[in-house]
Amino acid sequence: MDVSAPPTIIQRRIAIAALICVMAFAVIGFRLFDIMILSGGYVRRNYVAPPITTRADMLDRNGELLARDLPVHDLYAQPRFLAHKRRAARELAKATGAGVKRLDRIFASHHRYVLVERQISPDAQARVMSLGLPGLEFQPSYKRYYPKGGSTQIVLGYTDGNGHGISGLELGLNKMLEGGIPGKDGVRLSLDMRVQYALAQEIEAARKEFTARAAGGIVINVDTGEVLALVNLPDGAPGVPNDGANPYRDRMADSDYELGSVFKIFSFAMALSEHTITPDTKFPIPKAFRIGRYYIHDADPMPPVMTARDILAQSSNVGTSQIVLRSGGVKQKAFLTKLGLLSALKSQLPETARPLYPTDWGQIETATIGFGQGISITPMSYARAAAEVVNGGRALNLTFLRHPEDARGKQLIPRSVSLEMRSLLRNVVVNGTGKSANIPGYDVGGKTGSAQVAGPDGRYLHGPLRTSFCGIFPIDHPRYLLFVLLDQPHGTKKTFGLNLSDFTAVPMAGRIIARIAPLLGLVPKLPPAPDAVETTAQGAQGNP
Amino acid sequence: MARSFSRGTVLTVVNFAFVALSGMVCLGLYHVAEQTRVAKDQLHHINHQIAREQNEMTVLQAEWARVADPARIQRLAQAYLGLTNKPTVELSSLTLLPKRDSGEGPGGAKLRTASARENSATANSNFRLASVRMRN
Numbered sequence: 001m002d003v004s005a006p007p008t009i010i011q012r013r014i015a016i017a018a019l020i021c022v023m024a025f026a027v028i029g030f031r032l033f034d035i036m037i038l039s040g041g042y043v044r045r046n047y048v049a050p051p052i053t054t055r056a057d058m059l060d061r062n063g064e065l066l067a068r069d070l071p072v073h074d075l076y077a078q079p080r081f082l083a084h085k086r087r088a089a090r091e092l093a094k095a096t097g098a099g100v101k102r103l104d105r106i107f108a109s110h111h112r113y114v115l116v117e118r119q120i121s122p123d124a125q126a127r128v129m130s131l132g133l134p135g136l137e138f139q140p141s142y143k144r145y146y147p148k149g150g151s152t153q154i155v156l157g158y159t160d161g162n163g164h165g166i167s168g169l170e171l172g173l174n175k176m177l178e179g180g181i182p183g184k185d186g187v188r189l190s191l192d193m194r195v196q197y198a199l200a201q202e203i204e205a206a207r208k209e210f211t212a213r214a215a216g217g218i219v220i221n222v223d224t225g226e227v228l229a230l231v232n233l234p235d236g237a238p239g240v241p242n243d244g245a246n247p248y249r250d251r252m253a254d255s256d257y258e259l260g261s262v263f264k265i266f267s268f269a270m271a272l273s274e275h276t277i278t279p280d281t282k283f284p285i286p287k288a289f290r291i292g293r294y295y296i297h298d299a300d301p302m303p304p305v306m307t308a309r310d311i312l313a314q315s316s317n318v319g320t321s322q323i324v325l326r327s328g329g330v331k332q333k334a335f336l337t338k339l340g341l342l343s344a345l346k347s348q349l350p351e352t353a354r355p356l357y358p359t360d361w362g363q364i365e366t367a368t369i370g371f372g373q374g375i376s377i378t379p380m381s382y383a384r385a386a387a388e389v390v391n392g393g394r395a396l397n398l399t400f401l402r403h404p405e406d407a408r409g410k411q412l413i414p415r416s417v418s419l420e421m422r423s424l425l426r427n428v429v430v431n432g433t434g435k436s437a438n439i440p441g442y443d444v445g446g447k448t449g450s451a452q453v454a455g456p457d458g459r460y461l462h463g464p465l466r467t468s469f470c471g472i473f474p475i476d477h478p479r480y481l482l483f484v485l486l487d488q489p490h491g492t493k494k495t496f497g498l499n500l501s502d503f504t505a506v507p508m509a510g511r512i513i514a515r516i517a518p519l520l521g522l523v524p525k526l527p528p529a530p531d532a533v534e535t536t537a538q539g540a541q542g543n544p
Numbered sequence: 545m546a547r548s549f550s551r552g553t554v555l556t557v558v559n560f561a562f563v564a565l566s567g568m569v570c571l572g573l574y575h576v577a578e579q580t581r582v583a584k585d586q587l588h589h590i591n592h593q594i595a596r597e598q599n600e601m602t603v604l605q606a607e608w609a610r611v612a613d614p615a616r617i618q619r620l621a622q623a624y625l626g627l628t629n630k631p632t633v634e635l636s637s638l639t640l641l642p643k644r645d646s647g648e649g650p651g652g653a654k655l656r657t658a659s660a661r662e663n664s665a666t667a668n669s670n671f672r673l674a675s676v677r678m679r680n
Binding site (some may be wrong): 009010013014017020021024025027028031035064065066068070071145147148150182183193194197200201 | 562629
């Protein structure tokens with residue numbers, strides 16, 4: 001074969017065809033290379049931005065929305081594009097609510113990219129857009145929104161601008177909430193908004209009626225330890241007068257109060273546990289009971305001799321002092337320690353306070369602590385300990401997470417003492433100072449308290465009281481405990497000018513129980529009607 | 545006949561056939577790639593739309609929680625309808641109601657079927673009682 005001979009026509013055509021094939025496959029290969037290797041364009045186009053919200057919802061025990069992150073925008077500006085910076089600052093301040101002076105300052109600075117306002121609403125965004133200013137940029141962001149607000153705000157707490165909890169359950173449950181997606185992830189709380197609303201409304205009405213400085217209330221399940229409602233007033237809501245009280249303070253959780261006679265529950269539980277008394281043990285009740293150089297008086301005249309049952313029902317300080325002195329200070333301190341009253345309460349709420357009690361626990365301290373003066377604890381801590389007394393005498397941890405199972409722990413006081421205490425507390429409501437809370441059908445038991453208030457110099461003031469009521473219902477099978485507190489209420493014409501607990505806190509508690517008991521599924525015990533089918537009101541199963 | 549299809553002619557036809565096939569493959573590949581791009585764009589658009597709708601739903605749910613707040617409803621009812629909050633008395637509970645077709649009344653008592661026919665004696669006595677009350 002002569003290799004120097006020119007290619008024939010066929011050879012040339014084959015060469016051309018081969019070249020076309022090579023070019024075609026080169027194009028295909030290049031395209032494949034483009035798709036497989038240089039496919040950044042597709043990746044960028046299909047890039048899905050991560051969810052802009054990073055906190056889970058908070059729901060009440062029935063699924064009602066309490067807190068959610070909502071998408072909003074942060075507004076940034078590049079001042080170098082603004083032709084008239086002062087005018088732009090004024091217009092942006094008007095549209096977003098930002099401070100004019102701050103905008104003037106940052107627009108005049110050398111920064112290329114400045115934050116105008118965070119978390120602006122869609123309305124504000126529309127106003128900014130209508131300005132037609134150059135150099136503005138909206139960055140997706142989120143804002144924590146509390147649709148119920150009001151009475152729940154203090155317990156739910158707040159988040160900072162970066163979405164981290166800074167107070168309340170937002171801080172206490174921060175680990176559970178962070179990273180959640182709104183609408184998908186939700187933390188179910190123990191709060192029941194129906195109960196919360198009724199509690200808040202009645203407490204607000206009572207606070208207004210008696211012009212109390214502050215007020216609060218808590219409802220807990222004595223078996224599960226769930227907090228169903230927690231109200232603090234004032235709560236920072238617009239239009240609610242503060243009267244000098246801090247509106248953002250969770251006074252039920254982090255304020256120590258001398259609670260007064262409601263504390264007698266523990267004195268009697270201790271005395272029954274120590275077998276120093278029975279409900280029928282009689283005590284002389286002098287007008288003044290002397291301990292060293294101190295005298296203890298009763299608020300009202302009492303009979304000369306009273307049984308222990310009546311001492312609790314009529315709330316005699318003199319009688320209670322004698323009862324606690326039979327046990328002594330050492331046993332009293334040990335008993336209160338066992339109930340957790342001498343240490344700070346632990347719950348999901350980060351706000352808490354250590355109790356205040358005397359370091360020198362002598363006879364007079366034993367007596368005064370017996371009727372709730374000389375020791376300051378938080379209302380939540382009190383409610384937990386009172387629940388332990390009536391729930392069969394077993395330890396209880398309060399929780400703000402939904403937990404419908406029985407959570408009672410070890411036995412703290414004998415069950416028989418717990419049963420006797422139920423009977424004594426029922427007697428307080430039927431025959432004693434708590435009559436206004438005797439709601440037919442629900443068998444309420446409880447204890448009233450009218451504590452003296454210490455002034456700035458540490459001496460007790462004459463007149464101002466801190467009134468409270470601890471109610472348990474139904475008392476034969478306790479399920480719920482209500483504790484309400486009015487800080488320095490004033491008497492009215494209706495109460496003959498009296499501001500004692502019987503006239504202020506107890507009627508309020510009665511109204512609250514009447515409203516929330518049906519919501520909580522408690523069936524009232526109805527008296528058997530003649531010619532009617534006898535209905536046995538079966539309350540929901542409680543602890544034995 | 546066989547002479548009319550020379551070796552060169554066959555190669556030419558085969559060449560053109562392969563070239564045409566290559567062209568068709570190119571076109572086909574381009575078409576598939578283009579369809580894929582369009583589909584991905586649509587998918588991205590739909591994903592974006594879903595995300596936007598979900599965002600709007602979360603906002604609407606929050607808005608519903610606000611407008612359905614009992615405090616707000618009561619405030620509006622008092623302001624515009626003059627309704628007031630009255631204490632309620634619970635006479636019975638839904639849990640005490642008999643189940644359908646169980647034949648039992650509250651507490652397990654037997655139910656009697658009510659008669660639609662008027663009992664003349666009862667009706668008369670009721671009428672007489674009413675008359676007496678009216679006279680008194």
